[in-house]
Amino acid sequence: MGRVYTIVNMVLRYWLTRPHGILHLKSKIENYMTTTQFNQPRAVTPHGILVELLQSTLQLAQSSNTSAEVLTSLQHIYKLAAGLEPYIGEYTTNESEALTALAQKTSTEDWSKRFSDGETVRQLEQEMLSGHVEGQTLKMFVYLTKAKRVLEVGMFTGYSALAMAEALPDDGKLVACEVDAYVASFAQACFQNSPHGNKISVEVAPALETLRKLAQNGESFDLIFIDADKKEYIEYFHTILDSSLLAPGGLICVDNTLMQGQVYLPNEQRSVNGKAITEFNQVVANDSRVEQVILPLRDGVTLIRRI
Ligand SMILES: C[S@@+](CC[C@H](N)C(=O)[O-])C[C@H]1O[C@@H](n2cnc3c(N)ncnc32)[C@H](O)[C@@H]1O
Numbered sequence: 001m002g003r004v005y006t007i008v009n010m011v012l013r014y015w016l017t018r019p020h021g022i023l024h025l026k027s028k029i030e031n032y033m034t035t036t037q038f039n040q041p042r043a044v045t046p047h048g049i050l051v052e053l054l055q056s057t058l059q060l061a062q063s064s065n066t067s068a069e070v071l072t073s074l075q076h077i078y079k080l081a082a083g084l085e086p087y088i089g090e091y092t093t094n095e096s097e098a099l100t101a102l103a104q105k106t107s108t109e110d111w112s113k114r115f116s117d118g119e120t121v122r123q124l125e126q127e128m129l130s131g132h133v134e135g136q137t138l139k140m141f142v143y144l145t146k147a148k149r150v151l152e153v154g155m156f157t158g159y160s161a162l163a164m165a166e167a168l169p170d171d172g173k174l175v176a177c178e179v180d181a182y183v184a185s186f187a188q189a190c191f192q193n194s195p196h197g198n199k200i201s202v203e204v205a206p207a208l209e210t211l212r213k214l215a216q217n218g219e220s221f222d223l224i225f226i227d228a229d230k231k232e233y234i235e236y237f238h239t240i241l242d243s244s245l246l247a248p249g250g251l252i253c254v255d256n257t258l259m260q261g262q263v264y265l266p267n268e269q270r271s272v273n274g275k276a277i278t279e280f281n282q283v284v285a286n287d288s289r290v291e292q293v294i295l296p297l298r299d300g301v302t303l304i305r306r307i
Contacts, residue, residue: 041107044127045299046261047085054078088133095132098194099162103129105190106157119182128156130227130255134298135163138225138253141303142167145251147222150174151214153207153236154228154255158187158200164225165196174200175214175221177207177228208235215243222247227255230273233280241289241306251305257281258300 043049058074066074095103107126115123130138142150142164150168152161155176165174178184184204191197203210207228224246226236233254240246257263262274263281270278284292284304292304 041127044260046258047081047296049260051078051081051085054081085133092133092136095135095163096166096194098190098197099132099135099159099166101193102157102159102162102187102190103131105186106159109157109186114182121180121182124156124180124183130160130163130298134255134301135160137295137297137301139163139167141251141253142223145223145249147251148172149219149221149223149247151221151224151245152176153211153224153226154178155187155202156183156227158190160225160227161187161200162191162194162196164223165191165199166194168196168199170199172199175210175219176200176202177210178202178204179206179228180204208232208239211236211239211243211245215239215245218244220244220247221250223251223253225253225255230256230259230280231276233276234283237280237284237287237304241287246306249305251303254280254284254302254304256299257294257302258296260299263300 043052054074054077058071058078061071061074106129109126111120111124111126114120138160141147147167148169149172150164152164152174155161155178158176161174161176165172168174176187178187181204184202188197188202191200203213224240226233228236237252237254240252246252256273257277257280259271259274259277262270263278265274267275267278281294281302284290284302288307290304290306292302295301295303
């Protein structure tokens with residue numbers, strides 16, 4: 001069912017956004033059919049959710065007595081929205097083979113079974129993986145900041161860790177915090193397939209414990225990527241700023257700071273994580289030690305620097 005949905009979606013998007021791209025579409029579908037057995041991830045970003053809502057609104061309008069003018073307008077809005085992410089993906093530098101393999105392995109894993117069998121400590125899901133465009137963005141930040149030491153808080157199967165490691169110099173180092181031992185060894189197996197994997201060391205423990213240990217040892221990092229437990233974001237942020245974990249001139253990147261749009265939707269529509277991120281954004285905005293910007297990339301990425 002997921003595969004049918006994906007193909008219908010591909011056809012619709014290509015048909016609606018690039019009328020002359022039929023050959024390209026054919027090869028994309030063939031490639032998809034022959035190389036993949038993965039489940040289609042659900043929409044987990046404000047933009048992805050918006051496109052899904054627009055698609056169902058358009059279908060509703062087509063099957064009801066809607067005026068031609070409204071239908072044309074809706075079709076235009078849908079094309080504009082649905083074409084954006086595929087376009088960005090297509091014109092962003094391709095990910096490495098090791099990252100493609102890691103993403104495919106993540107999407108074919110039965111995460112619900114791993115959890116029900118007690119192999120993972122919590123329910124993990126393929127949607128946690130940041131992916132191509134965000135990975136390439138993080139990689140770009142590592143290059144731009146000339147970072148030699150990177151800290152990741154929340155690694156999952158290692159996509160963002162490996163993407164950033166690819167941009168580190170040969171003597172660069174990335175420390176990744178991950179609480180789940182199963183997913184940590186899953187990631188480490190993937191790192192072995194990359195020439196950059198040996199730059200990554202994994203700390204399997206609750207992130208706050210690792211952050212405090214690293215701070216006590218006087219370690220510091222040029223770039224810190226926060227992507228673990230949303231309810232702990234404020235504590236990660238304070239632990240980092242109250243210690244010397246962030247090197248002078250260092251950059252903090254924080255994922256999911258738009259939390260599917262919940263941060264600007266009414267409070268009743270916020271999940272526990274939505275409330276946590278809303279509070280986190282307020283804490284950062286009120287902290288006079290830093291300046292920050294929220295990028296509308298995927299589920300929102302905040303860049304923070306100490307003033
Ligand atoms: C959203 S995923 C990370 C995705 C990854 N950064 C990527 O881009 O592919 C969050 C990860 O944080 C881990 N995590 C959650 N709470 C944690 C904690 N308190 N300490 C360390 N890791 C934690 C989860 O097990 C999960 O693997």
